[in-house]
Amino acid sequence: MRKMTEDNLKGAFAGESQAHMRYLVFADKAEEEGRANIARLLRAIAYAEQVHAANHFNALGLLGSTADNLQAAVDGETYEVEEMYPAFNAVAELQQEKGALRSFHFALEAEKIHAGMYQKAKQAVESGNDARLGDVVVCSVCGHTVEGEAPDRCPVCGATKDKFRKF
Amino acid sequence: MWRCTVCQHVDLGETAPAQCPVCDSPQDKFAPYEPPVGGTKTWQNLKAGFIGESQAHERNLAFARKAEEEGLPQIAKLFRAIAAAEGVHAYNHLRHLGLVRDTQENLNAAFERENLAEAKMYPRFIAEANQENAPGVALSFSQARDVEKGHGKLYEKAMQHMLAETETTYYVCQVCGYVSDGLLPDECPVCGARQSAFKSID
Numbered sequence: 001m002r003k004m005t006e007d008n009l010k011g012a013f014a015g016e017s018q019a020h021m022r023y024l025v026f027a028d029k030a031e032e033e034g035r036a037n038i039a040r041l042l043r044a045i046a047y048a049e050q051v052h053a054a055n056h057f058n059a060l061g062l063l064g065s066t067a068d069n070l071q072a073a074v075d076g077e078t079y080e081v082e083e084m085y086p087a088f089n090a091v092a093e094l095q096q097e098k099g100a101l102r103s104f105h106f107a108l109e110a111e112k113i114h115a116g117m118y119q120k121a122k123q124a125v126e127s128g129n130d131a132r133l134g135d136v137v138v139c140s141v142c143g144h145t146v147e148g149e150a151p152d153r154c155p156v157c158g159a160t161k162d163k164f165r166k167f
Numbered sequence: 168m169w170r171c172t173v174c175q176h177v178d179l180g181e182t183a184p185a186q187c188p189v190c191d192s193p194q195d196k197f198a199p200y201e202p203p204v205g206g207t208k209t210w211q212n213l214k215a216g217f218i219g220e221s222q223a224h225e226r227n228l229a230f231a232r233k234a235e236e237e238g239l240p241q242i243a244k245l246f247r248a249i250a251a252a253e254g255v256h257a258y259n260h261l262r263h264l265g266l267v268r269d270t271q272e273n274l275n276a277a278f279e280r281e282n283l284a285e286a287k288m289y290p291r292f293i294a295e296a297n298q299e300n301a302p303g304v305a306l307s308f309s310q311a312r313d314v315e316k317g318h319g320k321l322y323e324k325a326m327q328h329m330l331a332e333t334e335t336t337y338y339v340c341q342v343c344g345y346v347s348d349g350l351l352p353d354e355c356p357v358c359g360a361r362q363s364a365f366k367s368i369d
Contacts, residue, residue, distance in 0.1 A: 001299075001301060001304075002299040002300075004295045004298075004299055005295060005296045005299045005301045005304055008291075008308075009304065011288070011292075012288070012292060014221075015288065016225075016311075017218075017222045017225040018218060018221045019277075020224075021217070021220075021254065021258070021261070022266075022277070023277060024254070025258050025261055025262075025267055026270070026273040026274075026276075026277060029179060029268075029273060037335065038270055040335075041321060041322075041325050042277070043368050044338075044339050044346050045318050045346060047339045047344075047366070048339050048340075048345070048346050049344065050225065050344075051339070051341055051342070051344035052314070052343075053225040054225065054229050054232075057225065057229050058229070059303070059307055063229055063233055066230070066234045066237050066239055066242055069234070070242070072230075073226075073246075073249075076223060076226075084216075087212075088212040088215075091208045091209055092212070095203070095209045097203050099202075100209045100212070100213055100263050101175075102174075102175040102176075103213065103256070103260050103263045106255075106259060107216065107220065107256040107259070107260075110252050110256065114249050117245060118245075130238070130241045130242060131241040131242050133241040133242075136244060136245060136248035137248075138249075138251045138252045141176070142255065142259070143251075143252035143256050143259075145249060145252045157189060158174065158189060158190055159189050163189075165251060167244050167247055
């Protein structure tokens with residue numbers, strides 16, 4: 001693939017990914033305001049943008065075998081843990097932006113755990129197995145991810161047990 | 168928007184909540200939320216964080232489908248769970264940017280995004296893909312453009328009828344993202360996919 005088209009696919013993937021997320025958030029907000037139909041429209045279009053993002057991602061040739069995908073996931077998390085969030089944190093600290101600091105801190109803590117989970121899963125796939133995995137629960141306030149039971153209080157943000165979503 | 172001065176949770180409501188949903192602090196601990204000034208480093212970083220997390224979310228969902236195909240349901244579950252976690256991070260960054268407003272304004276923002284994608288972004292991408300002799304990519308871009316045009320119309324309709332909401336089911340084509348309002352098509356008018364390729368959203 002030539003450079004300009006590759007860059008455009010990357011741009012389109014970034015744009016559709018953001019649109020997908022924004023519309024899901026907007027849907028939550030509409031739900032909160034008691035506008036169930038608007039919420040449903042936003043979720044429908046969010047899903048459509050997800051289809052576009054997946055198409056662009058495939059066209060970029062970024063979807064490999066699961067073993068490759070796990071490695072790509074480990075690399076992504078490692079970059080965020082070692083470079084991106086520490087740099088973002090340092091600036092937010094300097095500028096005394098407490099809200100941003102909190103948002104970055106939550107992400108950084110979860111990404112550390114994710115990297116380890118991917119690593120373990122990758123070893124299982126490389127030895128020819130599916131991963132042995134119980135329930136995975138995710139804190140809907142900060143994204144903290146745990147294998148097994150949800151804790152009474154999230155150790156990262158302090159949210160109560162009912163804030164965890166099970167997979 | 169309101170900020171809990173104890174745990175820094177940002178609440179999206181018009182009025183401060185009676186109790187912080189995260190740390191249980193009472194209403195008087197809430198102060199109006201002021202997002203970082205546009206263009207400052209922190210603002211740029213929140214934006215970059217939002218973009219990165221949104222992409223990671225999407226990528227993980229694609230990886231989950233691939234793992235499912237390969238008969239690895241546990242790995243697929245792991246990808247979906249972590250996708251949800253990245254979604255939470257994206258949500259938090261977006262909230263701290265102050266970009267989640269009331270539904271009227273959110274619909275306006277969504278409508279503008281669809282217009283921009285349909286009228287500016289995709290036409291240029293299609294022309295450049297043709298120029299570089301990538302017809303498959305050009306087709307994918309042009310289907311996306313046609314679909315965004317439909318989304319724009321749906322948002323417009325929603326904005327006009329916000330008060331008189333009618334019940335409807337939306338059907339989304341899983342091949343190209345075309346959204347049909349209330350009617351399950353025999354085949355997708357944009358990409359020609361069969362009826363079975365549609366997913367209903369409730």
